[in-house]
Amino acid sequence: xxxxxxxxxxxxYEGQEVNITCSHxxxxxxxxxxxxxxxxxxxxxxxxxxxxxxxTNEVASLFIPADRKSSTLSLPRVxxxxxxxxxxxVGLSGSARQLTFGSGTQLTVLP
Amino acid sequence: xxxxxxxxxxxxxxxxxxxxxSCEQNLNHDAMYWYxxxxxxxxxxxxxxxxxxxxxxxxxxxxxxVSREKKESxxxxxTSAQKNPTAFYLCASSILLRxxxxxxxxxxxxxxxxxVL
Numbered sequence: 022x023x024x025x026x027x028x029x030x031x032x033x034y035e036g037q038e039v040n041i042t043c044s045h046x047x048x049x050x051x052x053x054x055x056x057x058x059x060x061x062x063x064x065x066x067x068x069x070x071x072x073x074x075x076x077t078n079e080v081a082s083l084f085i086p087a088d089r090k091s092s093t094l095s096l097p098r099v100x101x102x103x104x105x106x107x108x109x110x111v112g113l114s115g116s117a118r119q120l121t122f123g124s125g126t127q128l129t130v131l132p
Numbered sequence: 133x134x135x136x137x138x139x140x141x142x143x144x145x146x147x148x149x150x151x152x153x154s155c156e157q158n159l160n161h162d163a164m165y166w167y168x169x170x171x172x173x174x175x176x177x178x179x180x181x182x183x184x185x186x187x188x189x190x191x192x193x194x195x196x197x198v199s200r201e202k203k204e205s206x207x208x209x210x211t212s213a214q215k216n217p218t219a220f221y222l223c224a225s226s227i228l229l230r231x232x233x234x235x236x237x238x239x240x241x242x243x244x245x246x247x248v249l
Contacts, residue, residue: 055237064136064222064240065175108174122167122175 025109030127039096041126043109046090054085054092057108059125065108069094096128104130135159136241138223143246145210145217153208153244155223162228164206165238168192169220181206182228210246218248 026044033039045054053072057065069076071083071092082095096103106125136157145151157164163182167175177190181200195214200206206225210217224238 062220062243062245064224064243065238066240067237070237124172124174 024121025111025123027107027109027123027126029124030129032129032131033099034131035100036098039099039103039128039130041094041096041107041109041128042091043094044091045109045111048089048111052111054083054089055110055112056081056083056094057110057122059106059108065122068107099128099130101130101132104128136223136225136239138221138241138244140244141242143244145246145248147248148212150209150211151217151246153210153221153223153246155206155208155241156204157206157223157225157239157241158204159225159239160203161225161239162203163226164200165224165226166190166196166198166206166208167222167224169222169243175222178208217246220245 027041031041053070055070056068058068059065069078069081069083071085073085073089076083084093084095092109094107106127108122108125110122136155139154143151163180165180166178168178169175176192178192178196179187179190179198181187184200184203187198187200195211197209197211198206206223208221221244223241226238
């Protein structure tokens with residue numbers, strides 16, 4: 022299973038763009054990169070998933086360089102409600118193989 | 133309204149007692165999972181199941197048991213053999229793509245917080 026490394030915590034101010042980078046040096050050819058968001062005492066919520074280049078949805082963008090050894094989650098114009106833990110996962114899609122959740126990145130958005 | 137439900141939200145148990153946590157999904161997902169989360173930590177996989185009547189151990193299966201008699205249900209029993217069961221328990225489900233490629237995201241329930249008194 023590909024191991025991921027993320028910053029433990031990040032602070033930002035409301036209205037700023039936040040970029041959280043995840044390293045996954047031993048990502049396998051078929052692995053997808055998935056990001057989840059978790060609020061206290063709730064289950065994680067899917068944010069975005071990608072395989073290469075750039076993926077964008079209504080809440081975030083995911084940038085993946087050509088070597089796929091890292092990825093960056095970009096949250097545009099964060100608000101206080103974006104304060105949460107963000108997890109980067111790398112794993113084989115389409116199977117029940119376990120995905121490893123690391124400790125995640127605690128994002129704190131300040132007023 | 134599709135989704136995953138877990139019950140109860142809070143559960144208290146005396147030492148030496150077994151307790152069963154419920155997880156139900158109406159998403160028609162093949163795979164279901166149980167995770168444990170301790171304060172300030174990530175999620176650790178306890179058990180997972182790909183099809184009915186089959187399940188596999190995860191990283192921390194000792195002291196836990198599961199069953200998968202129906203596609204929609206994946207109950208977790210925390211036995212008295214689990215030395216430190218106080219934690220937040222999360223159930224998840226996902227589709228399975230036989231091709232091995234594609235998007236496979238896990239959908240999580242709201243969790244059950246278990247406290248051993």
